[in-house]
Amino acid sequence: MIRFEHVSKRYPDGTTAVDDLSFEVKEGELVTLVGPSGCGKTTTMKMVNRLIEPTSGRILLNDEDIAGIDPVRLRRRIGYVIQQVGLFPHKTVLDNTATVPALLGWKRARARERAAELLDLVGLDPSTFGSRYPDQLSGGQRQRVGVARALAADPPVLLMDEPFGAVDPVVREHLQTEFLRLQDAVRKTVLFVTHDIEEAVRLGDRIAVYGAGRIEQYDSPALVLGAPATPYVADFVGADRGLKRLSVTQIETGDLEQPPVVHLNDPVAKAITRMGADGARWAVVLDDDGSLHGWVSAETMSPERPGTVREHARRMEAWVPVGADLKQAFSVMLQHDAGWIAVLDDNRFLGVLTPSSLHEALRRSIDADSEGVPRAEVVFDSIATV
Numbered sequence: 001m002i003r004f005e006h007v008s009k010r011y012p013d014g015t016t017a018v019d020d021l022s023f024e025v026k027e028g029e030l031v032t033l034v035g036p037s038g039c040g041k042t043t044t045m046k047m048v049n050r051l052i053e054p055t056s057g058r059i060l061l062n063d064e065d066i067a068g069i070d071p072v073r074l075r076r077r078i079g080y081v082i083q084q085v086g087l088f089p090h091k092t093v094l095d096n097t098a099t100v101p102a103l104l105g106w107k108r109a110r111a112r113e114r115a116a117e118l119l120d121l122v123g124l125d126p127s128t129f130g131s132r133y134p135d136q137l138s139g140g141q142r143q144r145v146g147v148a149r150a151l152a153a154d155p156p157v158l159l160m161d162e163p164f165g166a167v168d169p170v171v172r173e174h175l176q177t178e179f180l181r182l183q184d185a186v187r188k189t190v191l192f193v194t195h196d197i198e199e200a201v202r203l204g205d206r207i208a209v210y211g212a213g214r215i216e217q218y219d220s221p222a223l224v225l226g227a228p229a230t231p232y233v234a235d236f237v238g239a240d241r242g243l244k245r246l247s248v249t250q251i252e253t254g255d256l257e258q259p260p261v262v263h264l265n266d267p268v269a270k271a272i273t274r275m276g277a278d279g280a281r282w283a284v285v286l287d288d289d290g291s292l293h294g295w296v297s298a299e300t301m302s303p304e305r306p307g308t309v310r311e312h313a314r315r316m317e318a319w320v321p322v323g324a325d326l327k328q329a330f331s332v333m334l335q336h337d338a339g340w341i342a343v344l345d346d347n348r349f350l351g352v353l354t355p356s357s358l359h360e361a362l363r364r365s366i367d368a369d370s371e372g373v374p375r376a377e378v379v380f381d382s383i384a385t386v
C-alpha cells in the first residue's frame with residue numbers, strides 16, 4: 001500500500017533527517033513509528049503527503065510513485081491528524097468535521113450527515129457536541145474531532161503525528177482504546193508517529209523503531225519487545241519490556257489452571273469429596289446456569305454438616321474475558337488483591353489465572369516469538385523482577 005524505496009532526506013544545512021529508508025506498510029495495517037526526538041519520524045510521515053519532498057528515493061502509494069501525483073489530489077486520499085489538532089475556532093464541531101467533504105464539493109447536507117456519523121463513531125454525540133465550538137471541548141474531545149475530521153472523506157490512508165501527545169495519560173489511554181476499536185471498524189492504512197514505546201506497542205500491528213534517520217527494527221510489537229534486533233532497540237524499549245509485553249500477550253485457554261469446580265446447590269459433602277480428589281483447599285463456585293459465583297474454602301466446610309455450598313460460598317468478581325491481555329489480567333488481580341482470577345468466555349467459566357500461570361503465559365509468548373529467530377539478545381524479564 002505504502003512503499004518507501006531507498007528514501008533519504010537531506011536538508012540544505014547538511015542535516016540528514018532520513019537516511020536510505022526502505023519499508024512497506026500493507027493495506028489496513030497500523031504501523032507506529034517510534035524513536036527519540038529528532039530521529040526523522042515526522043519527516044518520514046510528511047514525505048507521504050508531500051509536505052516534505054525526499055532528496056532521493058521514491059515513495060509508492062498503491063504502486064504509484066507519489067512524485068507524479070498532484071499534492072492537493074494526493075492529500076485528499078490521505079487523512080492527517082496532528083497533535084495541535086488545528087480545528088477552526090470559529091466553526092462548530094460539525095462544520096469542522098465536514099471540512100474535507102465540503103472541500104471535495106459534497107452537498108452541504110450530505111457533508112454534515114457524514115460529519116455527524118463520524119462524530120458518533122469517535123464517541124461524540126453529534127446532537128450534544130455538533131453545535132459546540134472547539135474552545136468548548138476538552139483536550140481529549142478535540143483530539144477525537146481531529147480523528148473524525150481526518151476520516152470524514154473516507155481516505156484509505158491516515159497519517160497521525162503524535163495525535164494523543166498533548167492529553168493526560170488517562171485520557172490518552174482512553175483515546176487509544178477508542179482508536180483501536182475505530183480502526184477495527186474502518187481498517188485504514190495508518191502511519192502513526194509517537195515517541196512513546198508503550199503507545200507504539202499498544203497500537204501498532206508493526207513497529208518501526210527509529211535510530212538517527214534509520215529504522216533499527218521493523219517488527220511486530222511482541223518481537224520488538226521479546227527479541228530486540230540491536231542493543232540500541234533493547235535500550236530504547238527499556239529494561240521493563242517484560243512488563244510492556246504483558247499488553248501484547250493474549251490469554252489463551254492453554255494458559256489456564258483448572259481448580260476443582262462445584263455448584264451452589266451441591267451438597268457440602270459432595271463438594272468436599274470433589275476438592276479432596278484434587279488435593280485442593282478451595283474450589284471455584286458456579287451458579288446453576290454455569291456462570292461464576294465465587295469460591296469456597298475447604299476449611300469452612302465440614303462433611304458432617306448438612307446443607308449446600310451456597311451457605312459457605314464467597315462472592316468473587318475478579319475476572320477477565322478470554323482473549324484479554326495479560327496486562328489486564330494482572331491489573332484485575334492487583335485491583336482485587338486476588339491470588340487468582342477467573343477467565344470467562346461470555347458467561348462460561350474456562351479456568352483461572354494465578355501469578356504463576358501468568359508468568360508461564362509470558363514465557364510461552366516470548367518462547368514462541370524467539371523460536372527460530374536469531375536475534376541479538378533475547379532476555380526474559382520476569383514480572384517478579386519488575
Ligand SMILES: Nc1ncnc2c1ncn2[C@@H]1O[C@H](COP(=O)(O)OP(=O)(O)OP(=O)(O)O)[C@@H](O)[C@H]1O
Nearest residue numbers: 011013015017036037038039040041042043044195
Ligand atoms: N527544515 C529543516 N532544516 C534542517 N533540519 C531539519 C529541518 N526540519 C527537520 N530537520 C532536522 O531533521 C531531523 C529529523 O526531524 P523530524 O522532525 O523528522 O524528527 P522527529 O523524529 O519527528 O522528532 P520529534 O519527535 O522531536 O518531532 C532533526 O534533526 C531535525 O532537526
